[in-house]
Each structure stands twice: as C-alpha cells, then as structure tokens.
Amino acid sequence: MANDDLIAIDTEHNVPRHIAIIMDGNGRWAQKRFMPRAVGHQAGVKAVRKIVEYCASHHVEVLTLFAFSSENWRRPEAEVSLLMTLFMATLQREINKLDRNSIRLRFIGDRLAFSEKLQQKMAEGEAQTQNNKALTLVVAANYGGHWDMCQAFLQVQKKMATGELKTEDINDRLINQYLSTAGLPDPDLFIRTGGEQRVSNFMLWQLAYTELYFTTTLWPDFDQNSLEDAIKSFRSRQRRFGHTSEQVLNQSVTL
Ligand code: IPE
Ligand code: IPE
Ligand code: MG
Secondary structure, three states: OOHHHHOOEEOOOOEEOEEEEEOOOHHHHHHHOOOOHHHHHHHHHHHHHHHHHHHHHOOOOEEEEEEEEOOHHHOOHHHHHHHHHHHHHHHHHHHHHHHHOOOEEEEEOOHHHOOHHHHHHHHHHHHHHOOOOOOEEEEEEEEOHHHHHHHHHHHHHHHHHOOOOOHHHOOHHHHHHHOOOOOOOOOOEEEEOOOOOOOOOOOOOOOOOOEEEEOOOOHHHOOHHHHHHHHHHHHOOOOOOOOOHHHHHOOOOOO
C-alpha cells in the first residue's frame, strides 16, 4: 500500500477526510412520539441537511450517507413507496441548493431498480454538480456491500474474458477501481446512529480500516453537536494500519 492511501485526517482542518454514516432510528423516533414511521423519515431528511451543512463548512472531503439498503425492499410496500416519494421530493428540492454550495452529488448502488423518473433525476443531479469542488456527497441508494463487490468482480471478469486484464493484474488497487466508490478515499470515520452495532451490508470492502463509532442517538436527533462528539472520538484514537504504536508515535512511518 502506498503511503498516500494512509492519510487519515485532513491535517489542515483536523477533520476526517471521509465520513460514512448509517442513518438509523427514524422509525423508532416516530414511534416514541406515537406518530407514523413516515414522520420519522421526514424528520430524518432535516437531520441530513444539518449534517451536510456541517461537513461542507468544516472541509470534510466526502460524506457518504446510507439512504436505502438493498435489503430495505423487504419492508412493507407502503413504507418503501413512501421512501421513494421522499427521495424524489428531496432531490427535486435540494439539487439546486447543493449546486449553489458547490457540493458534488454522487450515487452508489443499483439504480436500475428505481423508477425511470427517479433514475433520471439522479443522473441530472450528478451531471449538474459534477464539477463542484467543495464536499462530495455520496448517497448510497439500493446499495449493498455484496452488490458492490459482485458488480466489480463482474466487470473485471468481462475484461479478463476479452484479454484486457490478466490474472496477474488482480490486486486490491485494481478492485478499488471497479467498486462504486472508485476515485474516493476509503471512509476514515464510520458512524451508526440508532443503537445497533452492525454494518448491515454497508461498504464492506471500503471499511477495512475505518474507525467505527456507534451512538444510541436516533438519526432525527443527530445534530452538529452529535457529529462533533463523533469527530472528537475519532481524533482521540491512534490509527496504526498494522504498525506498532511506537512506530506511529516516533513517526518512523507515514500515515
Ligand atoms: C433508517 O431508519 C432509515 C432507513 C432504513 C431508510 P429506520 O427506518 O431503519 O428506523 P428504525 O431502525 O426502524 O428505528
Ligand atoms: C440500514 O438500516 C440501512 C439504512 C440506514 C439505509 P436498517 O435499519 O435497514 O438495518 P437493519 O435491518 O436493522 O440491519
Ligand atoms: Mg433501522
């Protein structure tokens, strides 16, 4: 691995370069208030806005948000359909705002399962914001870590069949180029709200050396102070990437 892969923190601004979040707990947030789960999802969108604003103004390079998993289709039809409507409405409302704030929007996940209209809006959002230089906002929609690896392996296999790639070419750097996150640094900080301590098929390859942070705060209650707590925890950790603690402290290796 080259040293440039290991840069963990934006030293100038002292924030993780890439934060990836499983936004969990919308349903429970609403149920606690005796309201339908839909209200929780709506409140969840408001929390997204605050967190995006924080990351954009604090020089985070990439923010990845898990919006809908490849397993979430198993939910009741009415909830899936509500989530799709909310997704579309949010894109319609927010794309220009993201663009004005120089935020680049990118989607990861199998988008072919979405309606044509939604796919079109997603493509529009990506095209409109593609040259923006501030935060890259990655929205994981119909995303699963297993799906991501399978689609990467399939692309590699096709290139091997045509002779464009050979067995010797296969290594982690090459696989990285075919994952949906190609070109992005791996997450430095992973956050899961809502109290569960699992990764639920999120970025399985990319989380190899990510610092994990779990909080019981439900996603709609997760605000800028909550994010600062997570970043504080991240800063207090020593990332070793296989080295010894002494090596890191003596700076005999570049992280
Ligand atoms: C996360 O909140 C949002 C999505 C999965 C779309 P949940 O809807 O999973 O909320 P809980 O876990 O039921 O509280
Ligand atoms: C993970 O949350 C997916 C998203 C937040 C989009 P879930 O609530 O679906 O995860 P599980 O099913 O509890 O693992
Ligand atoms: Mg959940």
